[in-house]
Amino acid sequence: MEPYIYKNSIKPLQRNLFYIVFLTIFLTFGNTLTFAQDGKKPTESFPPKNQTTTTEEKKIATEEIAKVDIDTNKVNKKKPLLEHKVKRKAVDYEKIDQKKKLITLYNQAEVYYDDIELKAGIIVIDYQKNEVYAGRIKDSTGKYTQLPVFKQGTNVVEPDSIRFNFKTKKAIVWNSRTDQGEFKVKAAITKKENDSVYFMKGARFTTSKDIDNPEYYFYTNKVKMVPGKKVVVGMTNMVIADVPTPIALPFAFFPITDKSRSGIIMPTYNDSNLRGFSLQNGGYYFALSDYYDLAILGDYYTNGSYGFRFQSSYGKKYKFNGNVNVRFENLVNGERGFPDYSLNKIYNIQWSHSKDAKSNPNSRFSASVNLGSSTYFRQSLNQINAGSELNNTLSSSVSYSKTFNTVPQVNMSLTATHSQNTNTGAINMTLPTLQASVDRIFPFAKGDGIKKGIIKNINFQYNLRGENRINTNDSIFFKPEMFRDAKMGFQHSIPLSTNFKIFKHFSASAAVNYNEVWYFKTIRRSYNDFQNKVVDTEVQGFDAFRTYNFSSGIGTTIYGTFNFKEGKRIQAIRHVMRPNVSYSYTPSFERYYDTYDSDGSGTMIKDYTRFDGGIFGAPGKKMSNIMSFYLNNTFEAKVTDRDSTKTEPKKIMLLNNLNFSTSYDITADSLRWAPMRVSGGTQLFKQKMNVNFAATLDPYAINNSGQRINTWNIDNGGSLFRMTSANMTINYAFSSSELEGKENENTAGKRNGGREDDLFGTNADLSDRRKSQFGEDDESESKPSEFFKYKLPWDMNFAYSITYSNNRREKKITGNSLMVSMNTDLTPKWKIGVSTGYDFVQQGVTYTQLRFERDLLSWRMDFNWVPFGTNANWGFFIGIKSGVLSDIKWDKRSLPDRSLR
Structure with a gap:
């Protein structure tokens, strides 16, 4: 292949x-x-005649076609004019005219010669001239039918009529x-x-x-x-x-x-109030090879702004495939010499690579990169992607992993990661992260035997993690100074654990974890008299610390069923509880701590560890001795099915989960109980609506300053618990097809940090507007009808979120927003959509987008409009859907006049 x-x-x-x-x-x-x-055009059809052909005549005709003139060939010793056998057939009749050397095939006639196939309503073979005539025939209504079909190899032509010479191939x-x-x-x-x-x-x-x-x-x-x-x-x-x-x-x-072939890409003309006239998405396409290509696109604006983009795809079947997209824009605001003049350079780099798992099942390389200027999607003149703009994080990952099929199995991976906060400009990178692990080993169990009991279930494994972590910001990204404060370290861990049954119904576990951390840079903390402050001095060189901890837990599952009387639609409610109690102990590692003078007087002595700020943390000085409590609940009902033909009751999930969790610090001198966390969720309307809620309940009271005190809230004149925060989210996605019992296929996945739904609007790809804003084009054939069905096809996404805060008795709704997106087909060719929302706290409409689209068969027309906000813009497009004629279009839009931030 x-x-x-x-x-x-x-x-x-x-x-x-x-x-x-x-x-x-x-x-x-x-x-x-x-x-x-060259020759005269034959008649459009050959009318049938009432003439039959005898067996002897067919035999003579076949010999004539194969030999042409056998007497002449014997004398001149020439080769037959036709080198291959001619096969023919027809439904109505075959007529042979020996005088004119013609064979006429009528109704569904077929002729085969070498790799040539000819089918038509009527075919006339002139075996004296080595020619074939094919044409249409009329049916009983006088309409022409059975047009010729000429095929040679994989090439097919369907004409009204054709004349072909077997000898000259003309x-x-x-x-x-x-x-x-x-x-x-x-x-x-x-x-x-x-x-x-x-x-x-x-x-x-x-x-x-x-x-x-x-x-x-x-x-x-x-x-x-x-x-x-x-x-x-x-x-x-x-x-x-x-x-x-x-x-x-x-x-x-x-x-x-x-x-x-390589070729020029024609630009699109546009104008904007802020940067003047422009030519966008013009450039050159390089057809470099069968495995990769390159497109260089550019924009130019009359105020001096410009941009470049490099786009390339590559791939090899059964091996790998990927694409690279590099974008750069030089944005000019105002006029040089005026106070409002500013210059900003933004960029974005995207790389996606995937390897076919069949090429090597024991190793894998993949990449998903999206990095660049934090303000790129907010300021770019060639991107309108609300999902990316409203997203606060850009992330990347490039990884290679390999499995060594030894006993025990060994896994190894190298990963480079990047996480960027587009609001603060903070960037966290690991270049790279090394991870290795040895598969779990059961030293007291033989081979693949049954591992039963506390001893045979004892197992351990080895894990290694090494990181080179860089914390920087957008302003010095990719500059030499970003590497100065890089931190490197290795963490070794050996977990030893076992699990067993107690009294048949309780599952217990116990584990001991050993950790060893290596650093190549530590600190020495002291008071600087000249600077009059505490300073940390870096100490280069290898150093390490070792910690260990113990944990255990016990849990079970309790089932309860409440049955209703017969004849009720709800037959029973089932309640499943999964309580779990765990204990963890971590000793104090104060041997890794030193002291320093915090004010220069020698009286304010404080503790510190030289491992502070390390990427794998530092050893703890305080002993930890904690009991944790967790309870999971699920509620399920059995109801009579509305379908009378079904005898078995139907199961309905009432609550997918209702969880309670808290902990108790045995060694703490006060505030030993942690706040109780309550969370739950369920699915309604045939699992189309997701409802999730959570709340934090604090048993302790607070003083007038808003600080927790070691007094029960109920003893301070309050209730048993003080709710400090709560939130609830509701998501509902449904469509007319689902109401009719059909599946709704959503294939609107978005790149560049966008969302799979269109609550934040759809992404406008300004370099290729041929694609539908409403997902994949429907290529299915539909029978035309006089009236459009009264049930309009539609789909809808609904999201609601509310957040309550009461940490310091403020009792305030800090978040309360509703977002809706809806698309519908007014007619089979007209589609409209809207994405909008309302923030009840800020009392304003959120991001709003209106979408209109008209399917013009081979053409597509769309109009999208963001009526208000910092991204207010509109765009109109009409053009041919086909990629080979994508330059035939009219694309007019107003880009948002974004201010530099």
Whole structure:
């Protein structure tokens, strides 16, 4: 199997319009063997005659075709004119005219010669001239049917009639119809003069499904082609709804090839109030090889702003595939010399790589990179992606992992990660992270035997983690100073654990964990008299600390069922409880602590550890002795099914989970109980609505300063618990198809930090507006009807969130927002959508987007509008869906005049 390249979506945009037009004509006829021969056009049909053919006549005709003139061949010793056997058949009859040397096949006639197949309503074979005539026939209503189908190899032509010479391989075709790639092509007459020159007259081509009645096509009257070398054409004109348009070219000469070619990408003209007129998304496409390509795009604005983008796709079948996208923009605000003048440079780098698991199951390499300027998606002139703009985090990961099939098994991975807060500009990176582990070992169990009991279940493993961590910010990203404060360390851990049963119904576990941490840089803390403050001095060199801890737990599962009386729709409610009590102990490691003078007087002595600030933490000085309590609950009901044919009751989940958790610090001198955390969730309306809630309950009171005190809240005049925070979220996604019992397929996954739903609107890809804003185009065929069905297809996303805060008796709703997104089909071709919301705390409308789209068969038209806010903009697009004609469009939009932040 030959490898192939996974081309990205930018490639169809790179073809020059007229080059595509005439290259398509060549590909259609130059490779389909619709050869030409001068001669008079035959009649459109051959009417049947009441004449039969005897067996003897058929035998004579077959011999004539194979030998032509056997007496002459004997004298001249020539080869037969036809080198292959001719096979033929017809439904109605076969007529042989020995005088004229003709064989006529009528109704579903078929002729096979070598790799040539010819099917038509009527076929006439002239075995004296070595020619075949094929045409249509009329049915009982007078309509022409059974158009000829000429096939050679994989090339198919469907004309009105055709004349073909078996010997010279020349042909003349009338009204040929054929598919070539995304094009459907029809030519009035196609001729071939010799082996290297083709002529066509009255050729038109389109991407419309109906070649005989297209909504648009390109028409050219004269075409001369030399296959594999060049094409010369006359006047070419674009026709829409059978009306010629001014889009035309008087003549052209183009070199042609059957391979991908580099070419110019035509820019789009636009204007904005802030940066003037512009040309966007213009550039050049490089067809570098069958495995990778490159597109260089650029923007220019009359106020001096500009941008560049480098886009490339690569891939190899059964090996890997990926794409790279690098963007840079130089943004100018105001006029040079004026106070409002500013200059800002922003960039974004994206890289996606995946490896086929079949290529090597024991190793894997993958990459998902999205990094750059924190303000890129807020300021970019070529991106309108609300999901990315409202997202506060950019993240990246590049990883390689390998499994060693030893006993025990060993796993190893190297990962580079990046996390960037776009609000603060803070960046955390690991370059790289090394992880290795040895599979779990059971020293007291033999082979794969049953591991039963406290001893046989004893197991341990070894884990290693090494990191080189960099904490920096957006202003010095990728600069040398970002590496100065890099921190490196290794963490070794050996967990030893076991589990066993107690009294048959209780599951118990116990574990001891040993940790050893290596650092190559520590600190020495002291008071600096000159600076009059405490300073930390870095100490280079290897140092290490070791810690250990013990933990154990016991849990069980309790089932309870409450049965209702017979005849009730709710037959029973089942309650499942999973209580768990755990204990953990960590001793004090004060031997790793030193002292320092905090004020220079020698009286304020404080403790510190030289491992403070390490990436794997520092040993704790305080002993930890904690009991934890956790209770999980689920509630399920059995109800009578509404379907009377079903005898078994239906199970309905009432509460997926209702959890209670808290802890008790045995060694603490006060405030030993931690606040109780209550959380739960359920799914309603056939699991389409997700409801989640949580609350924090504090048993202790607070003083007038808002600090927790060692007094029960109930003893301070309050209730048993003081609710310090609570929140609830509701998400509901449903559609008309689901209400009708059909599955709703949502394939609107978004890149660049966007959301899978469209609550924040849809992303506007300004480099390729051919794609629908409402997801994948529906290519399914539908039967036309006089009226559109009264049930309009629609889908809806609904999200509600509320947050309550009472840490210091403020009793305040800190968050309360509702977001809605809805799409519907007004008609089979008209789609509209809206995304909006309301913030009840800020008392304002959230991000709002209106979307309109019209399916024009081979064309698509859309309009999207963000009416208000910092991202207020609108955009209108109409163009051909096909990628090969993507330059034929009108794209007008107003970009948001974003201020530099």
